[in-house]
Amino acid sequence: xxxxxxxxxxxxxxxTIYEQGIATGHATFQTQxxxxxxxxxxxxxxxxxxxxxxxxxxxxxxxxxxAALSAVSGRCVYGGVAEVSVYVxxxxxxxxxxxxxxxxxxxxxxxxxxxxxxxxxxxxxEASLRLHTGLxxxxxxxxxxxxxxxxxxxxxxxLERRSTIVGH
Numbered sequence: 001x002x003x004x005x006x007x008x009x010x011x012x013x014x015x016t017i018y019e020q021g022i023a024t025g026h027a028t029f030q031t032q033x034x035x036x037x038x039x040x041x042x043x044x045x046x047x048x049x050x051x052x053x054x055x056x057x058x059x060x061x062x063x064x065x066x067a068a069l070s071a072v073s074g075r076c077v078y079g080g081v082a083e084v085s086v087y088v089x090x091x092x093x094x095x096x097x098x099x100x101x102x103x104x105x106x107x108x109x110x111x112x113x114x115x116x117x118x119x120x121x122x123x124x125x126e127a128s129l130r131l132h133t134g135l136x137x138x139x140x141x142x143x144x145x146x147x148x149x150x151x152x153x154x155x156x157x158x159l160e161r162r163s164t165i166v167g168h
Contacts, residue, residue, distance in 0.1 A: 006048040013063035080115040115167030120156040
């Protein structure tokens with residue numbers, strides 16, 4: 001995998017992967033992918049990454065996954081806290097794409113002054129929970145029936161990772 005900055009030029013492939021995640025019903029409360037303009041506005045300008053499939057794999061050069069951060073609050077005291085999004089193309093799931101993306105996102109976030117990363121994950125998304133805990137995230141709580149998806153109340157597991165570099 002080659003990890004690169006995510007730009008508007010990648011949006012069509014990024015959007016497709018996002019839509020595939022939405023279709024699982026276990027990745028997000030979103031029911032449709034946003035436009036590039038909305039996605040761009042809602043995510044931090046830094047720490048936007050994508051993984052490109054390596055030359056030796058079928059589909060070399062295609063976007064295999066993406067990761068980005070969004071602010072958790074507009075209040076300045078939370079300026080170093082961001083929410084993680086990581087999505088992997090279903091055809092490449094289980095090949096370490098998510099792990100490489102999340103590890104690179106952690107490093108990029110710290111280089112940009114982020115001291116806490118958080119993720120809200122549906123409990124049914126066991127692969128995502130394993131990915132995050134494997135990279136130093138810890139469960140800090142559960143948000144029972146926090147929102148509805150297609151008329152069904154859903155809960156999330158709240159995870160966080162505190163930097164050992166930033167904010168000490």
